[in-house]
Each structure stands twice: as C-alpha cells, then as structure tokens.
Amino acid sequence: MSKILIRGAKVLGGEPQDVLIDGETIEAVGTGLIAEGAQVIEADGKVLLPGLVDLHTHLREPGREDSETVLTGTQAAASGGYTAVFAMANTFPVADTAGVVEQVWRLGKESGYCDVQPIGAVTVGLEGKQLAELGAMHDSAAQVTVFSDDGKCVDDAVIMRRALEYVKAFGGVVAQHAQEPRLTEGAQMNEGIVSAELGLGGWPAVAEESVIARDVLLAEHVGSRVHICHLSTAGSVEIIRWAKSRGIDVTAEVTPHHLLLTDELVRSYNPVYKVNPPLRTEADVLALREALADGTIDIVATDHAPHPHEDKDCEWAAAAMGMVGLETALSVVQQTMVETGLLDWSGVAERMSYKPARIGSLTGHGRPVSAGEPANLTLVDTAYRGEVDPAGFASRSRNTPYEGRELPGRVTHTWLRGRATVVDGKLA
Numbered sequence: 001m002s003k004i005l006i007r008g009a010k011v012l013g014g015e016p017q018d019v020l021i022d023g024e025t026i027e028a029v030g031t032g033l034i035a036e037g038a039q040v041i042e043a044d045g046k047v048l049l050p051g052l053v054d055l056h057t058h059l060r061e062p063g064r065e066d067s068e069t070v071l072t073g074t075q076a077a078a079s080g081g082y083t084a085v086f087a088m089a090n091t092f093p094v095a096d097t098a099g100v101v102e103q104v105w106r107l108g109k110e111s112g113y114c115d116v117q118p119i120g121a122v123t124v125g126l127e128g129k130q131l132a133e134l135g136a137m138h139d140s141a142a143q144v145t146v147f148s149d150d151g152k153c154v155d156d157a158v159i160m161r162r163a164l165e166y167v168k169a170f171g172g173v174v175a176q177h178a179q180e181p182r183l184t185e186g187a188q189m190n191e192g193i194v195s196a197e198l199g200l201g202g203w204p205a206v207a208e209e210s211v212i213a214r215d216v217l218l219a220e221h222v223g224s225r226v227h228i229c230h231l232s233t234a235g236s237v238e239i240i241r242w243a244k245s246r247g248i249d250v251t252a253e254v255t256p257h258h259l260l261l262t263d264e265l266v267r268s269y270n271p272v273y274k275v276n277p278p279l280r281t282e283a284d285v286l287a288l289r290e291a292l293a294d295g296t297i298d299i300v301a302t303d304h305a306p307h308p309h310e311d312k313d314c315e316w317a318a319a320a321m322g323m324v325g326l327e328t329a330l331s332v333v334q335q336t337m338v339e340t341g342l343l344d345w346s347g348v349a350e351r352m353s354y355k356p357a358r359i360g361s362l363t364g365h366g367r368p369v370s371a372g373e374p375a376n377l378t379l380v381d382t383a384y385r386g387e388v389d390p391a392g393f394a395s396r397s398r399n400t401p402y403e404g405r406e407l408p409g410r411v412t413h414t415w416l417r418g419r420a421t422v423v424d425g426k427l428a
C-alpha cells in the first residue's frame, strides 16, 4: 500500500484540503478526494507545509560524534519538520576535500530521515589562508554548491574575492560567517549595556556589519553571489537592504534564537545562552523580525549547534558557543512571526523551504504542495501549546535555550518522498 490520503489539511494555512500521495509523489490536491486502499491521515485542520529546508546545520560527523551524528542530527531535523539540511563544514577533519564531503553525503543517504547536502569549506582547515578544493568538491558525488568557513570568518579580503570568483563559474555561493576577528578577540557576549554591567568582553555590532559591508561590495565587484549567515544586528539589516536596492546578489539568513532572545538573558550566566553571533538587544530582535517579514532577510536557518553537556555545563567563559535548534525552529517562528501577524504560513514556507532550497541550488525540495511534486511534507498542529522538554529531543545534545519555555506548535508528521519519517510526533 503506497498511497496516503491526508484529509482536511490547511495547505500553507489555507482552507482545508485533501492531499493524496502516491509513492514518492503528490498525486492530487483537492477536496473530497477518494483513494481506494489508501492509508488515511486525518489532519483535522492542521497546517501542511512543504518539507522544511535548513541551510545551516552542524551535524558534527566526522569527529564530534559525542555531540551529534549524521543519523541523530537528521532524526532531529525530521522531528522539526525538515526534509533536507545543509551540513556545515566545521567537522574534524574539516569538510575541505571531495573525500570528506562525499563521506557526509553518503552518511546522509544511509540515514533515511532527511536529505543531507554537505557544505564545503572555503579555506583549507578553515584557516583562512588558502582556498580549499572548491571545484573538486563541486565535481564530487556530493555536488557542493555552498561553501562556508562558518564558525570562522573568511576575513582576508583577497581570499574572499578569490572564493567569490571561483564559485561564480558553477553558480555556487559563499556563505559568510561575518565576524571581524580582531574586533571580537576575547568577546563573550554582545557589546552593550549588559556586557558593561556584567564585565564580560563585548562583541560589537560593527564586527559583523563591517564584514557584511565589505562582502556585499566584493560580490558586486566580482559579479558573484554571497550569502550572509545568521544576521544579528539592526545595522546588518540596513546594509543588506542597501545592497539589495543596489542590485547586489546577496541573500541573508536569521536564526530562530535571534528572532526571540536578547542579551538580557546573559544576566543568568547560563551558558545555554552563549552563541555566535551573540544574542543582541530588543531593538535588534525587532529589526530582524521586520526584515524577515519584508524580505530583506531571505530565510530562517537554524544554526543547529549541538554540544555535549560537559562543554556547556561550565562557567560562562569556558563554555562552547551554540544552541541546538532543529526541533524548536518552527515553533519559534510561529510565535515570533506568525502569531505577531508578521507572516502567514505561505510566508513561512517561502522562508523555511522554497528559498533556502533555491539559495543552495537543491532540487527536489522547496517545491509547492501540488500534484506532480515530490511528497516532501510536514504537518503541524499549530494549536498545540507545550513546554519544551529537551529529554524528548532526537538530537544527541540538549543545549536548548528554551527548556521549560512554552512554545506553540508541534510537528506531528513529516514525509520524505512519501515515506513517513515522523508519525504522531514520534520518529517513524
């Protein structure tokens, strides 16, 4: 029995409809659909979205399997409604050769929970000194088109220029982690009133903004495409807005945590709030939300950054930076963007599925919920309210900033090419 009938789902938040899946494909979308022998899923007014696509996930394999593996990371992704993730290159060894990206790609294929598209490093060992084998990674079985030294900034302007020139030849994109290293030496949190009061090393907004300004100008000069990872400041938004108005080929992402949390939380000294880039101010949060709504910021990307508890359960200064995010992203977006009236569900689909797939040149994902398309889908109970309990996470790590916080929405089903990866909120 390969047919599934999802009955009465609000497709992209619209009027309830039925969706019939046959094998790997959506066969029909309409009302009153009948399918002899199909497995019936009563959606009961839940919202049906195209499978989510995350352009920024840390899967940690190879090398840090104590925090996540491709298998557990893709299970976390499926639980959060994702059908494809892009895996960042800051693994051990670094994904800076065809061999390593092919290894990650192959592990993704074996996982079966979610498609994995490896990201290749821009520079050898993420050291910022010498371009990695970008062409060989592109020509490999993994067909890499997104390159990033994320976790580190490509701070040398000449290297950045060369990378942009190189990827232009095959329509690739450089995803920049914008952080001027000299301006952030010893930085522990956002530079501002809270850092001054706590006496923690500050991370000024200009450290991010100056790199973005340089890189959009470089992208313009070279005629290439740049993507900016995890925007966190109101000033960054202004630069992207200016660059787009000038016709520069730039896209940008924001993380769920930068849409919700502020540096006030650092007063707790709980390292669960320690992240790169740091949590900023309320004014930044509001500017990021507005920019995501008006399209200045193109997409939501999780920056899912799992860490084992010994790397987080320690004093603030010694703790690793990063938060898990795959299993809570959609709930945070529902709270900050949908329930505030800034976005409707089709706007969410654009920013969490269609557009990230387009930026990463990923085919078969980020497609409309219509007949003939691959059945990559997620069903969301948007009426659900519940406290986040990390004990229930599929991720190997638990470093969520939302423990005990009430968030709306819950993914009840995810289908990857017609095969259920999540059923009734549990991994299939």
Ligand SMILES: NC(=O)N[C@@H](CC(=O)O)C(=O)O
Pocket (backbone or CB within 6 Å): 058, 090, 150, 151, 152, 177, 274, 275, 276, 277, 303, 305, 306, 321, 322, 323
């Ligand atoms: N986002 C994070 O806080 N951490 C990321 C890398 C990074 O430092 O950007 C990680 O890989 O842990």
